[in-house]
Amino acid sequence: xxxxxxxxAEDGAxxxxxxxxxxxxxxxGGPDNPTRRGRSGSAxxxxxxxxxxxxxxxxxxxxxxxxxxxxxKTCSGGPNDYxxxxxxxxxxxxxxxxxxxxQLDLDTVETDVDEKVEDKVTxxxxxxxxxxxxxxxxxxxxxxxxxxxxxxxHEEFTKVKNIAKIELGRYEIDTWYFSPFxxxxxxxxxxxxxxxxxxxxxxxxxxQRHMRKCDLKHPPGDEIYRSGTLSMFEVxxxxxxxxxxxxxxxxxxxxxxxxxxxxxxxxxxxxxxxxDDRGCxxxxxFSKEKHSEESYNxxxxxxxxxxxxxxYGKFLIAFSYELSKKEGKVGTPERxxxxxxxxxxxxxxxxxxxxxxxxxxGNISIKELSDMTAIKPDDILSTLQTLDLIQYRKGQHVIxxxxxxxxxxxxxxxxGGLEVDVSKLIWxxxxxxx
Ligand code: ACO
Ligand code: ZN
Numbered sequence: 001x002x003x004x005x006x007x008x009a010e011d012g013a014x015x016x017x018x019x020x021x022x023x024x025x026x027x028x029g030g031p032d033n034p035t036r037r038g039r040s041g042s043a044x045x046x047x048x049x050x051x052x053x054x055x056x057x058x059x060x061x062x063x064x065x066x067x068x069x070x071x072x073k074t075c076s077g078g079p080n081d082y083x084x085x086x087x088x089x090x091x092x093x094x095x096x097x098x099x100x101x102x103q104l105d106l107d108t109v110e111t112d113v114d115e116k117v118e119d120k121v122t123x124x125x126x127x128x129x130x131x132x133x134x135x136x137x138x139x140x141x142x143x144x145x146x147x148x149x150x151x152x153x154h155e156e157f158t159k160v161k162n163i164a165k166i167e168l169g170r171y172e173i174d175t176w177y178f179s180p181f182x183x184x185x186x187x188x189x190x191x192x193x194x195x196x197x198x199x200x201x202x203x204x205x206x207x208q209r210h211m212r213k214c215d216l217k218h219p220p221g222d223e224i225y226r227s228g229t230l231s232m233f234e235v236x237x238x239x240x241x242x243x244x245x246x247x248x249x250x251x252x253x254x255x256x257x258x259x260x261x262x263x264x265x266x267x268x269x270x271x272x273x274x275x276d277d278r279g280c281x282x283x284x285x286f287s288k289e290k291h292s293e294e295s296y297n298x299x300x301x302x303x304x305x306x307x308x309x310x311x312y313g314k315f316l317i318a319f320s321y322e323l324s325k326k327e328g329k330v331g332t333p334e335r336x337x338x339x340x341x342x343x344x345x346x347x348x349x350x351x352x353x354x355x356x357x358x359x360x361x362g363n364i365s366i367k368e369l370s371d372m373t374a375i376k377p378d379d380i381l382s383t384l385q386t387l388d389l390i391q392y393r394k395g396q397h398v399i400x401x402x403x404x405x406x407x408x409x410x411x412x413x414x415x416g417g418l419e420v421d422v423s424k425l426i427w428x429x430x431x432x433x434x
Contacts, residue, residue, distance in 0.1 A: 044109040047071055047082040055098055055108040056086055065089045068219060070160045085160050092339055093256055094176035106337055161220060162186045169195035169281050171306045179252035179282060195281060199247035218280035219271040224378045231280055233271045237264030251302045257336050266290055268430060283307045286316050290430050297324045297331025313344040314417025322420050324374035327429045332376040349383040350413045354406055362401030
């Protein structure tokens with residue numbers, strides 16, 4: 001079964017202090033407006049309002065601060081029986097979930113009056129590139145421009161996970177985020193994916209019927225790498241539009257800050273598979289723009305949850321740089337990076353750069369490091385700064401690599417991940433045909 005990894009988000013904001021937080025107004029009581037008296041003497045009105053902050057018993061059985069994002073009536077319960085969709089303010093949004101009233105400690109209820117302001121700030125935190133993507137997506141759908149209000153609406157719309165689980169190959173996987181599946185699918189508790197063509201269905205029997213007909217046993221496109229049981233396929237979004245779109249719908253379930261590009265024509269998808277006698281099973285992928293103005297060599301990266309923490313993420317990252325080397329360009333991942341994306345990139349950059357610094361005993365420039373690795377100089381600088389290996393002398397950044405310090409960092413950098421065997425990569429850079 002697919003499992004979910006729990007990581008404390010670096011960006012997870014702690015619950016705000018009590019200033020800016022209003023007590024819940026005293027309720028009138030009565031059957032339609034039940035109340036519970038809180039610790040402060042104020043009463044919690046049921047059902048709780050969206051925006052309420054309260055402590056919630058999590059799966060570790062301990063109380064954690066949450067914010068109520070949405071509420072809904074339970075199908076079996078009475079008129080006042082609601083369940084609540086909550087965001088654990090200490091954790092990443094992927095852990096947001098529906099909880100029962102019993103899990104909430106009503107003595108701790110606080111209502112946040114600054115809600116609107118806060119929402120505005122988060123929705124405006126999008127990068128220019130992200131906004132351009134949303135704009136383009138919406139232009140395609142007949143909207144000229146997205147203003148701040150529409151962006152807020154977009155956030156509103158994606159705040160509650162729509163599909164709770166998927167079945168893919170041998171795995172049932174809990175999803176992490178909202179994904180904009182077509183409306184006829186978006187109310188399904190579980191979607192069934194064909195693991196080869198990535199078509200999705202609402203019922204198991206439909207999938208079974210499909211599997212008898214589907215003749216794919218690997219992703220469409222060209223196999224450009226094979227080493228042992230690992231294969232990488234390059235899929236052109238223009239030639240395999242439906243596959244590209246299916247992959248985006250699937251990936252969005254695990255990617256928060258990515259706007260879905262409906263225009264998959266502009267992308268190549270690199271799909272990593274573990275192969276056996278039943279076929280090539282997708283482990284993860286990354287996408288890459290055919291032409292990037294910003295020298296991005298990777299747009300989105302995903303390792304499916306059942307395969308995470310086994311080194312595939314670093315393999316995919318290494319692969320993206322091998323492609324850049326073949327193109328004779330430096331590259332960088334598209335921003336913003338997720339918490340897990342940043343951890344993986346930092347880990348990769350650290351290991352690659354420290355290995356070279358060790359070999360060259362530190363006598364190497366940032367430009368030379370970039371030429372050797374295809375890592376963008378900015379990313380090299382920020383990595384070495386984080387490791388405290390950079391000094392600023394006479395208006396220049398200088399690498400100061402004490403061998404003992406290098407060894408200490410290398411030890412701390414952990415495992416190297418799966419290696420890309422470049423001799424097994426058969427690939428030429430993308431060229432527009434005709
Ligand atoms: N908790 C703590 N550290 C973690 C975790 C975790 N759950 N997952 C990864 N890391 C860190 C570790 O340092 C790990 O190295 P280690 O195992 O040697 O300690 C390192 O990241 C990479 O581990 P890998 O096994 O190589 O990577 P994985 O196959 O798990 O994939 C990835 C990493 C792709 C980021 C995965 O977590 C994922 O798909 N997440 C969801 C989608 C996502 O956030 N993608 C990045 C978005 S940014 C962008 O697309 C440009
Ligand atoms: Zn299929």
